[in-house]
Amino acid sequence: MKTTTRCFSRRDLERVQAQPLVRKVEFYHELPSTNDRALECAAAGGGDTPLLVLAELQTAGRGRGESRWWSARGALTFSLVVDTTSLSIPAERLPPISLATALGVCDALGTLHPNFDFQLKWPNDVYLGRRKIAGVLVERQTLCPDRLVVGVGININNSFFSAPDALRSVATSLHEVSGQRYDLTDVLLAVLGRVFVRHEMLAAPRASLAEQLQPYCLLRGRKVVATTAGRRVAGRCRGVDDFGSLVIEDDVGRVVRLLSGTVVQIR
Ligand code: BTN
Numbered sequence: 264m265k266t267t268t269r270c271f272s273r274r275d276l277e278r279v280q281a282q283p284l285v286r287k288v289e290f291y292h293e294l295p296s297t298n299d300r301a302l303e304c305a306a307a308g309g310g311d312t313p314l315l316v317l318a319e320l321q322t323a324g325r326g327r328g329e330s331r332w333w334s335a336r337g338a339l340t341f342s343l344v345v346d347t348t349s350l351s352i353p354a355e356r357l358p359p360i361s362l363a364t365a366l367g368v369c370d371a372l373g374t375l376h377p378n379f380d381f382q383l384k385w386p387n388d389v390y391l392g393r394r395k396i397a398g399v400l401v402e403r404q405t406l407c408p409d410r411l412v413v414g415v416g417i418n419i420n421n422s423f424f425s426a427p428d429a430l431r432s433v434a435t436s437l438h439e440v441s442g443q444r445y446d447l448t449d450v451l452l453a454v455l456g457r458v459f460v461r462h463e464m465l466a467a468p469r470a471s472l473a474e475q476l477q478p479y480c481l482l483r484g485r486k487v488v489a490t491t492a493g494r495r496v497a498g499r500c501r502g503v504d505d506f507g508s509l510v511i512e513d514d515v516g517r518v519v520r521l522l523s524g525t526v527v528q529i530r
Contacts, residue, residue, distance in 0.1 A: 270319045270336060270420075275448040279317065284455045285343065286311035295323035298400055298414040301342035305404035305412055312410070313459075314344040317451070324416060326398055327387060328525075333430055337420030337438070339447055339454070343413045344404075351466045357411070358522060359472050359507025361387040361401040363465050364413050367458030368397050369479050372417070374453060376441065382481040385509045385526065389417075390481055394435035415454065419445050472505045482526060487511060491524030 271279070271290065280288050287310070294300055297316040304314055321340045324332030334340055347357060368389050369381040382390045389397035397417040404410045418436035426434070438444060464470040477483065482500040489496050489509060498513035508520040 268336065270447050271317075278448050279315070279451065282452055282455065284459055285313040285315040287314045289314065289316045291316075291318045293320045293322060294318040296321055296325050296414075297340055297342035298325055298402060298412055299323075301344050301412040301414070302402060302404055305344045305410035306406045308407045308410075310344075312344050312346040312349065315341060315455070316344070317341040321416075325414075326400060332398060332400070332416050333426055334416055334418070335421040335423075335425065337422070337447075338436070339415070339417040339419050339451055341415055341451065343415075343455075343458075345411050345413060345462070346409055347411055348409050350462055352462070353466075355506060356465045356472075359503075359505075360411065360413065360462065360465060361399045362476060362503065362507050363461040363472065364399045364401070364415065364458050365389050365397070366475060366479065367461040368399070368415060368417060368454055370457040370461070371450070371453040372396070372437065374457075375437070375445070375450070379440070381479065383476060383479040384481045385503055386507070386523065391435060391437075391440055394433055396435055396437065396440075413458075415458070417450070417454065419447060419450055472507065473503060476503050482509070482529065486530040487526050488528035489521055489524045489526045491521045496521065496524075497528075 276290055297318050301316045318340050320336050321334055324334055326332045365383050365387055372381050384390050387399040388395050400414040402412045420438045421436050423431050480502050483502045485500050487500045496511050496519050498511040501510040501512050504510055508522045511519045
Protein backbone atom coordinates (compact mmCIF):
# COMPACT_ATOMS: atom_id res chain seq x y z
CA MET A 264 0.00 0.00 0.00
CA LYS A 265 1.31 3.45 -0.89
CA THR A 266 1.63 5.74 2.12
CA THR A 267 1.97 9.45 1.69
CA THR A 268 3.83 11.60 4.19
CA ARG A 269 1.57 14.37 5.32
CA CYS A 270 3.00 17.85 5.83
CA PHE A 271 0.01 19.15 7.79
CA SER A 272 -1.45 17.07 10.61
CA ARG A 273 -4.96 17.60 11.97
CA ARG A 274 -3.42 19.57 14.84
CA ASP A 275 -1.51 21.76 12.35
CA LEU A 276 -4.71 22.52 10.46
CA GLU A 277 -6.46 23.44 13.70
CA ARG A 278 -3.67 25.94 14.33
CA VAL A 279 -4.07 27.36 10.83
CA GLN A 280 -7.85 27.64 11.31
CA ALA A 281 -7.38 29.34 14.68
CA GLN A 282 -5.14 32.16 13.46
CA PRO A 283 -6.87 35.54 13.33
CA LEU A 284 -5.42 36.81 10.03
CA VAL A 285 -7.59 35.01 7.52
CA ARG A 286 -11.33 34.48 7.87
CA LYS A 287 -11.63 31.21 5.99
CA VAL A 288 -9.26 28.36 5.18
CA GLU A 289 -9.55 25.75 2.41
CA PHE A 290 -7.03 22.93 2.70
CA TYR A 291 -6.22 20.34 0.03
CA HIS A 292 -3.81 17.42 0.11
CA GLU A 293 -3.37 17.85 -3.62
CA LEU A 294 -4.54 20.49 -6.04
CA PRO A 295 -3.48 21.54 -9.56
CA SER A 296 -2.94 25.15 -8.49
CA THR A 297 -4.01 27.10 -5.40
CA ASN A 298 -4.23 30.24 -7.58
CA ASP A 299 -6.72 28.52 -9.89
CA ARG A 300 -8.86 27.47 -6.93
CA ALA A 301 -8.58 30.94 -5.34
CA LEU A 302 -9.62 32.58 -8.65
CA GLU A 303 -12.69 30.31 -8.73
CA CYS A 304 -13.60 31.33 -5.19
CA ALA A 305 -13.05 35.01 -6.01
CA ALA A 306 -15.27 34.74 -9.11
CA ALA A 307 -18.17 33.62 -6.97
CA GLY A 308 -18.01 36.99 -5.17
CA GLY A 309 -19.26 37.30 -1.59
CA GLY A 310 -17.64 34.92 0.82
CA ASP A 311 -15.27 35.74 3.59
CA THR A 312 -11.97 37.44 2.83
CA PRO A 313 -9.13 37.07 3.33
CA LEU A 314 -9.52 33.47 2.23
CA LEU A 315 -6.55 31.11 2.42
CA VAL A 316 -6.28 28.23 -0.05
CA LEU A 317 -3.52 25.90 1.10
CA ALA A 318 -2.30 22.79 -0.70
CA GLU A 319 0.16 20.21 0.50
CA LEU A 320 1.06 19.46 -3.09
CA GLN A 321 0.39 21.30 -6.35
CA THR A 322 0.41 19.31 -9.56
CA ALA A 323 0.12 22.21 -12.03
CA GLY A 324 1.45 25.24 -10.18
CA ARG A 325 1.77 28.37 -12.28
CA GLY A 326 4.33 31.16 -12.36
CA ARG A 327 4.32 34.50 -14.18
CA GLY A 328 3.44 34.49 -17.86
CA GLU A 329 3.69 31.03 -19.32
CA SER A 330 6.03 29.67 -16.69
CA ARG A 331 5.24 26.75 -14.42
CA TRP A 332 5.93 26.51 -10.72
CA TRP A 333 7.37 23.11 -9.97
CA SER A 334 7.09 21.95 -6.42
CA ALA A 335 7.53 18.78 -4.47
CA ARG A 336 6.06 17.82 -1.12
CA GLY A 337 7.54 19.94 1.65
CA ALA A 338 7.18 23.23 -0.21
CA LEU A 339 4.73 25.80 1.10
CA THR A 340 2.14 26.62 -1.57
CA PHE A 341 -0.86 28.80 -0.87
CA SER A 342 -3.01 31.59 -2.25
CA LEU A 343 -4.88 34.37 -0.52
CA VAL A 344 -8.04 35.99 -1.84
CA VAL A 345 -7.94 39.57 -0.61
CA ASP A 346 -10.50 42.34 -0.98
CA THR A 347 -8.67 45.48 -2.05
CA THR A 348 -11.39 47.80 -0.79
CA SER A 349 -11.16 46.47 2.74
CA LEU A 350 -7.36 46.65 2.57
CA SER A 351 -7.76 50.34 1.60
CA ILE A 352 -4.84 50.23 -0.80
CA PRO A 353 -5.13 53.07 -3.33
CA ALA A 354 -5.27 51.90 -6.99
CA GLU A 355 -1.82 53.28 -7.83
CA ARG A 356 -0.33 51.25 -4.99
CA LEU A 357 -1.82 47.94 -6.11
CA PRO A 358 0.76 46.96 -8.77
CA PRO A 359 3.51 46.61 -6.15
CA ILE A 360 1.43 44.22 -4.03
CA SER A 361 3.51 41.32 -5.38
CA LEU A 362 6.70 43.07 -4.24
CA ALA A 363 5.16 43.86 -0.84
CA THR A 364 4.17 40.20 -0.53
CA ALA A 365 7.67 39.04 -1.45
CA LEU A 366 9.03 41.47 1.12
CA GLY A 367 6.79 39.85 3.75
CA VAL A 368 8.20 36.46 2.72
CA CYS A 369 11.77 37.82 3.16
CA ASP A 370 10.83 39.19 6.60
CA ALA A 371 9.40 35.86 7.73
CA LEU A 372 12.31 33.77 6.40
CA GLY A 373 14.69 36.30 7.96
CA THR A 374 13.23 35.59 11.40
CA LEU A 375 14.20 31.92 10.93
CA HIS A 376 17.69 32.72 9.70
CA PRO A 377 18.77 36.27 10.54
CA ASN A 378 22.20 35.63 9.01
CA PHE A 379 20.92 34.51 5.62
CA ASP A 380 20.76 37.16 2.96
CA PHE A 381 17.26 36.85 1.48
CA GLN A 382 16.90 39.20 -1.46
CA LEU A 383 14.13 40.39 -3.71
CA LYS A 384 14.45 40.11 -7.44
CA TRP A 385 11.98 42.44 -9.13
CA PRO A 386 9.17 41.89 -9.77
CA ASN A 387 8.20 38.87 -7.68
CA ASP A 388 11.01 36.54 -6.70
CA VAL A 389 12.86 35.86 -3.46
CA TYR A 390 16.44 34.71 -3.77
CA LEU A 391 18.87 33.15 -1.36
CA GLY A 392 22.38 33.46 -2.68
CA ARG A 393 22.21 32.96 -6.43
CA ARG A 394 19.12 30.78 -6.38
CA LYS A 395 15.41 31.36 -6.29
CA ILE A 396 13.72 30.20 -3.10
CA ALA A 397 10.23 31.71 -3.44
CA GLY A 398 7.90 33.28 -5.97
CA VAL A 399 4.72 35.34 -5.85
CA LEU A 400 1.95 35.37 -8.44
CA VAL A 401 -0.73 38.06 -8.11
CA GLU A 402 -3.80 37.78 -10.32
CA ARG A 403 -6.98 39.83 -10.55
CA GLN A 404 -10.37 38.18 -10.81
CA THR A 405 -11.86 40.15 -13.69
CA LEU A 406 -15.39 39.02 -12.79
CA CYS A 407 -14.97 40.60 -9.39
CA PRO A 408 -12.31 43.33 -9.77
CA ASP A 409 -12.06 44.10 -6.07
CA ARG A 410 -10.72 40.62 -5.44
CA LEU A 411 -7.05 39.87 -5.88
CA VAL A 412 -5.45 36.48 -5.65
CA VAL A 413 -2.01 36.50 -4.09
CA GLY A 414 -0.23 33.19 -4.66
CA VAL A 415 2.93 32.30 -2.78
CA GLY A 416 5.28 29.37 -3.28
CA ILE A 417 8.23 28.92 -0.92
CA ASN A 418 10.71 26.08 -1.06
CA ILE A 419 11.05 25.00 2.53
CA ASN A 420 11.56 21.28 3.26
CA ASN A 421 11.43 20.11 -0.35
CA SER A 422 14.39 18.83 -2.28
CA PHE A 423 15.31 19.57 -5.87
CA PHE A 424 16.83 16.12 -6.27
CA SER A 425 13.97 14.96 -8.48
CA ALA A 426 13.33 18.37 -10.07
CA PRO A 427 13.64 19.00 -13.81
CA ASP A 428 17.30 19.56 -14.79
CA ALA A 429 16.76 23.18 -15.76
CA LEU A 430 15.57 24.00 -12.25
CA ARG A 431 18.25 22.26 -10.23
CA SER A 432 20.91 24.89 -10.90
CA VAL A 433 18.69 27.93 -10.39
CA ALA A 434 16.41 27.07 -7.46
CA THR A 435 16.90 25.98 -3.90
CA SER A 436 15.00 25.27 -0.69
CA LEU A 437 15.60 26.38 2.88
CA HIS A 438 16.31 22.78 3.82
CA GLU A 439 18.91 22.39 1.07
CA VAL A 440 20.76 25.47 2.32
CA SER A 441 20.54 25.00 6.09
CA GLY A 442 20.23 21.21 6.39
CA GLN A 443 17.38 21.77 8.84
CA ARG A 444 13.74 20.65 8.75
CA TYR A 445 11.03 23.21 9.43
CA ASP A 446 7.55 23.07 10.89
CA LEU A 447 5.55 24.18 7.82
CA THR A 448 2.70 25.47 9.99
CA ASP A 449 5.05 27.73 11.95
CA VAL A 450 6.50 29.02 8.69
CA LEU A 451 3.05 29.56 7.15
CA LEU A 452 1.81 31.52 10.18
CA ALA A 453 4.96 33.65 10.24
CA VAL A 454 4.66 34.36 6.50
CA LEU A 455 0.96 35.29 6.75
CA GLY A 456 1.69 37.67 9.62
CA ARG A 457 4.52 39.42 7.80
CA VAL A 458 2.74 39.56 4.45
CA PHE A 459 -0.30 41.28 5.98
CA VAL A 460 1.96 43.80 7.74
CA ARG A 461 3.57 44.66 4.38
CA HIS A 462 0.13 44.94 2.73
CA GLU A 463 -0.94 47.36 5.46
CA MET A 464 2.18 49.41 4.81
CA LEU A 465 1.12 49.72 1.15
CA ALA A 466 -2.10 51.28 2.37
CA ALA A 467 -0.26 53.76 4.62
CA PRO A 468 0.13 57.03 2.67
CA ARG A 469 3.53 57.96 4.04
CA ALA A 470 5.24 54.56 3.95
CA SER A 471 7.78 54.51 1.12
CA LEU A 472 7.89 51.17 -0.65
CA ALA A 473 11.18 52.16 -2.29
CA GLU A 474 12.80 52.68 1.10
CA GLN A 475 11.44 49.40 2.44
CA LEU A 476 12.68 47.50 -0.59
CA GLN A 477 16.10 49.05 -0.87
CA PRO A 478 17.95 46.81 1.61
CA TYR A 479 16.61 43.70 -0.11
CA CYS A 480 16.92 44.70 -3.76
CA LEU A 481 19.07 42.12 -5.57
CA LEU A 482 19.32 44.22 -8.74
CA ARG A 483 20.23 47.61 -7.27
CA GLY A 484 23.60 48.82 -8.58
CA ARG A 485 23.89 45.91 -11.00
CA LYS A 486 23.97 46.12 -14.79
CA VAL A 487 20.79 44.57 -16.08
CA VAL A 488 18.93 43.86 -19.27
CA ALA A 489 15.14 43.79 -19.03
CA THR A 490 12.41 43.23 -21.56
CA THR A 491 8.99 44.83 -21.48
CA ALA A 492 6.27 44.71 -24.14
CA GLY A 493 8.76 43.59 -26.80
CA ARG A 494 11.23 46.35 -25.86
CA ARG A 495 14.73 45.71 -24.49
CA VAL A 496 16.13 48.06 -21.84
CA ALA A 497 19.76 47.85 -20.69
CA GLY A 498 21.56 49.86 -18.03
CA ARG A 499 22.37 50.11 -14.37
CA CYS A 500 19.54 49.33 -11.96
CA ARG A 501 18.82 52.20 -9.57
CA GLY A 502 16.35 50.19 -7.50
CA VAL A 503 12.56 50.10 -7.39
CA ASP A 504 10.35 53.18 -6.93
CA ASP A 505 7.29 53.68 -4.73
CA PHE A 506 4.98 52.42 -7.49
CA GLY A 507 6.89 49.17 -7.83
CA SER A 508 8.61 50.14 -11.11
CA LEU A 509 12.14 48.98 -11.80
CA VAL A 510 14.37 52.01 -12.34
CA ILE A 511 17.10 51.59 -14.96
CA GLU A 512 19.61 54.25 -15.96
CA ASP A 513 20.99 53.67 -19.43
CA ASP A 514 24.50 54.49 -20.67
CA VAL A 515 23.60 58.07 -21.57
CA GLY A 516 22.02 58.77 -18.18
CA ARG A 517 18.41 58.39 -19.32
CA VAL A 518 16.19 56.92 -16.61
CA VAL A 519 13.59 54.34 -17.65
CA ARG A 520 10.91 53.04 -15.29
CA LEU A 521 9.40 49.62 -15.97
CA LEU A 522 6.10 48.85 -14.32
CA SER A 523 6.19 45.32 -15.69
CA GLY A 524 8.64 43.12 -17.52
CA THR A 525 11.31 40.51 -17.02
CA VAL A 526 14.96 40.87 -16.13
CA VAL A 527 16.75 38.62 -18.57
CA GLN A 528 20.36 39.38 -17.70
CA ILE A 529 22.20 40.49 -14.56
CA ARG A 530 25.89 41.38 -14.50
C1 BTN B 1 6.81 32.85 -10.24
O1 BTN B 1 7.87 32.38 -9.85
O2 BTN B 1 6.69 33.35 -11.37
C2 BTN B 1 5.64 32.87 -9.30
C3 BTN B 1 5.43 31.53 -8.66
C4 BTN B 1 4.20 31.48 -7.80
C5 BTN B 1 3.92 30.08 -7.33
C6 BTN B 1 2.76 30.02 -6.40
S1 BTN B 1 2.62 28.47 -5.61
C7 BTN B 1 1.04 28.89 -5.00
C8 BTN B 1 0.33 29.64 -6.09
N1 BTN B 1 -0.35 28.74 -6.99
C9 BTN B 1 0.17 28.76 -8.20
O3 BTN B 1 -0.23 28.06 -9.17
N2 BTN B 1 1.19 29.61 -8.28
C10 BTN B 1 1.39 30.29 -7.01
